[in-house]
Amino acid sequence: MKKVLFPLFLLSLPLLANAATASPQLEGSFKVGPAIILIAVLVLFIVVGIVFRARDTTDFYAAGRGISRVGSGMAIASNWMSAASFLGMAALMYGSGYHGLAYVIGWTGGYVLLLILMAGQIRRYGKYTAADFIGDRYYSSGMRAFGAVFAILISIAYCVGQFGGIGLMFKWVMGMNYTWSVIIGGGVVLFYTLISGMLGATKNMQIQYIIIILSFLIPLFVLTAKFDYLWVVPQIGYGSTVSDIVNGLPVNQAEELRNSLGHQFAIVPSPEFAMPWDPPTGMTFFQWVAIAFSLMIGTAGLPHVIQRFYVVPKARDARWSVVWGLFFICILYWSAPAYAAFGKILSAHPEVGKLAKDAIVVYTAQLGDVHPLIVGFLAAGAVSAAFSTVSGLLVAGSSAFAHDLYVKVINPAASPKVQLRMARAATILMSVIVTFLALQNFALIGQLVAVAFSLAGCTIFPLFLLGIWWSGSNKQGAIAGLATGGLVAGIAITYFVAGKSGLQLPYHHFVSYWLEAWYFAWIGAPLAILVNIIVSRFTKETPVEIRKFLVEEVHSL
Amino acid sequence: MEHHNDYHFSFFRPTTPNARRNRNIIVQFFLIWAVSIFGFQILLKVLEKPTPEASYFVYKEYWAETEKDKPDTGALRALGHTVLSVLGKMDIQPEYRDALDNGLSWITWSIADSTQREVLMEKVREFEAITAATDNIMAPSYLAKKEEVASLLAIILKLGPQDIRRDISPLSIHSYDFEEFGQEPREKLTQAMDLYLIHNQSILTDFSFLGFPFHYFYTAVFLLILFVGLCLLYCIRTDMFHRKYGIAD
Known part of the structure; x- marks a missing residue:
């Protein structure tokens, strides 16, 4: 690998030196240094993928079940930290202050739920995919198919925000318009996924984590030092910045400090940045709670997250990998x-x-006059975050189609070659759909990704929660619950898309507020669980072999 | 061998003593998790009180002056400062920004004497022309013209050299707003003042911890530490529990 990367590094040195002297500008031109760093990072991922490629089916789907807890934790974190984490969270807090913290809490607190309610039990159940579990636990190939369909829909919804993030970063690096940036960025990520796929995925995820976290933290150390706060721990050091925003920062307290456009570091008192559900943000207490709750249960219902617990050797490792994963995510x-x-x-x-x-x-790094190459590395980190998640999601979505839908339901006699062809076709089709949706620019990246969480929270989460913890949940209850969750999701997403398209459906304001696209799971999930329980109570009970398996294998205490 | 309960199982009705102990561990951790997240936000909501910024009181005291035929210049100047305090905030909705710009321009014009008005009109028009002609906010000609307007406004509005509002004032002054401040923008301006200068504050937001407002530290830093800590403790406790009762993994 060194033989490949070292000449690339040498070739890029003159260009990097040139890029480093470029004048600071927020947008508009092709940026040589960041482009080279971006390409080098992508080449590194492909090389690692080829060196550590999967050698058989078990390797492909579950990385050989030989990953250490720390390694698995890094893979969980890399898989998790998408453009929504890297770009979207700061965007939400920048735009609506304390309200944005609902996303931070939602996307971390869900791991506690996942750990105490599911991680070990999922590993003990011992399947490869979420649809596998649903089909087996609810003894129905129809449910397996629906599980696969929802896994695909969730993957698509999740990818839309990622493509938006990739487009923004390509726009920034290449200096072209958003539409072409999304199309070119989407093409590159599709190419990357098709040639690397799950090859060495887990090893790649560990390397991706290191690149993502370094690229995010290095500019932050520099910025915190520039602000003259506690730069050694910027995660605490920035606290004074929050208070400065609330109370105002007079010119005389920051006279020597100027941004890259020549403005002094000064601000009028702006408590709306930090005060909870402050009126100017237009957000309410209910919305804060609904978003946090929906994201948490969505976390515990995302197929590609659940799937990570199948790659560790034992249930104990599954639990500990959550601890490490959450720690790495929280950084x-x-x-x-x-x-x-x-x-x-x-x-x-x-x-x-x-x-x-x-x-x-x-922009913050640019305005803070951070060295252009470090800003370039930051942009490369953002693209890496989106790439690692998108390629994982496209593979998960295409596997759900090829493995769970096509082979297990439509054509059980399909050869491995046909299965692979179907997976590739599904990957391309999903990319085209996602590119189209990303071009609509419906909402912020974080909000678009939150749609996938609410969808998972309404559909997959109730099936796993009841499937693991109540032997009484049967096929009929699962179908009814899934239909209820799917209906709530359908209404919320229909109103959202109609609203964005300028259509006013009946009760538009009421539905848009109580069933907003990024938090409809607050009611969808409890309803799906309730309906599942009621229908299960009044229909034929779960077959004894399933109940026996749950008691003896999954809850063998 | 048949199970005594015919293999019926639920979280709330565990079938063995060990399953009950495991259930109790889960319930404990779940309660800590739920109360620490949602309990704190509910507390914030219960304790919150609409709290105006200092500028809001000034605005309330002097707003009536704008209705008078001969308003007091000191009062108008104080009002101008409060309007600038809102204009300095980010993400002001365009409809409110227009009304605030209109109000500030009218107040400035009302305070200025005839000589100042003549110069003000000339400088502001020149600045408007250069703003329309260039996108480069670092161009020397733009910066020089902006400074000319800022200096003049600083004299009229009595803004000190260290006052950040001095630097932003030229961007909100428009020559077409000087003489007219109609009923509609007046109403919008009062709405903007109520919206942007009153905040939900409480004892939890007012004292600081490690430099943060406490509630912000709790949510942005502490809760994440708690989540990692809860996961760590849960794993340790489950491992101990499994060891103690000889449960195979």
Whole structure:
């Protein structure tokens, strides 16, 4: 691998040196240094993928079940930290202050639920995919098919925000318009997924984690030092920035400090940034709670997250991998609010104008006059975060189609060659759909990804929760529950898309508020669980062999 | 061998003593998790009180002056400062920004004497022309013209050199807003003041911890530490539990 990368590094040195002297500008031109760093990082992932490629089916789906807890934790974190974590969270906090913290809490607190309610039990159940579990636990190939369909829909919804993030970063690096950036970025990620696929996926995820976290933290150390706060621990050091925003930062307290556009680090008192559900943000207490809750149960219902627990050797390893995974995730989640706070002060002057919130992480580093190559590395980290998640999701979605739908339901006699062809076709089709949706620019990255969480929370989460913890949940109850969750999701998403398209459906404001696309699971999930329980009570009970398996294998205490 | 309960199982009705102990561990951790997240947010909601910024009181005291035929210049100047305090915030909705710009321009014009008005009109028009002609906010000609307007406004509005509002004031002054401040923008301005200058605060938001407002530290930093800690403790406790009762994994 060194033989490949070292000449590439040498070739890029003159260009990197040139890029480092370029004048600071937020948008508009092709940026040589960041482009080279971005390409080098992508080449590294492909090389690692080829070196550590999967050698058989078990290797392909479950990485040989030989991953250490720390390694699995890193893979969980890398898989998890998408453009929504890297770019979207800071964007949400930059735009709506304390309200954005609902996303931080939702995307971390869900792991506690996942651990205490599911991780070990899922591993003991011993399947490969979420649809496998659903089909087996509810003894129905129809349920397996629906599980696969929802897994595909969740993957698509999740990918839309990622493509948006990739498009924004390609736009920033290449200096072209958003539409072409999304199309080219989407093409690159599709190419990357098709040639690397799950090859060496887990090893790649560990390397991706290191690149993502370093690229996120290095500019933050620099920014915190520039602000003259506690730079050694920027996750605590930025606290004074939050108070400065609330109380205002007079010119005389930051006279020597200027952003890259020449404005002093000063701001009028802006308590709306930190005060809970403050009126100017337009967000309410209910919305904060609904978002946090929906994201938490969505976390515990995402197929590609659940799937990670199948790759560890034992249930104990599954539990410990959550601890490590959450710790690695939290390193980034402790840091993201700092970008929002620094960005608020650095762009406080009205002359900076309206910035694309989803790129505020990169703009903050630029406005903070961080070295252009470090900003380039930051942008490469953002693309890596999106790539690692997208390729995982496209593979999960295409596997759900080829393995769970096509082979297990439609054509059981399909040869491995046909199965692979179907998986590739599904990957391409999903990419085209996702690109189209990303071009509609429906919402912020974080909000788009939250749609996938609410969808998972309404559909997959209730099936796993009841499937693991109540032997009485049967096929009929599962179908009714899934239909209920799917109906709530369908209504919420229909109103959301109609609203964005300028259509006013009946009770538009009521439905849009109580069933917003990024938090409809607050009611969808409890309803799905309730309906599942009621229908299961009044229909034929779960076959004894399933109940026996649950008692003796999954809950053998 | 048949199970005594015919293999019926549920979280709330565990079938063995060990399953009951395991259930109790889960319930304990779940309660800590739920109370620490949602309990704190509910507490924030219960304790919150709409709290105006200092500028809001000034605005309330002097707003009536704008209705008078001969308003007091000191009062108008104080009002101008409060309007600038809102304009300095980010993400002001365009409809409110227009009304605030209109109000500030009218207040400035009302305070200025005839000589100042002549110069003000000339400088502001020149600045508007250069703003329309360039996107480069770092161009020397733009910066020089902005400074000319800022200096003049600083004299009229009595803004000190260290006041951040001095630097942002030229961006909100428009020559077409000087003489007219109609009923509609007046109403919008009062709405903007109520919206942007009153905040949900409480004892939990007012004292600071490690530099943060306490509630912000609790949610953005502490809760994440708690989540990792809960997961760690749960794993340790489950391992101990499994060891103690000889449960195979």
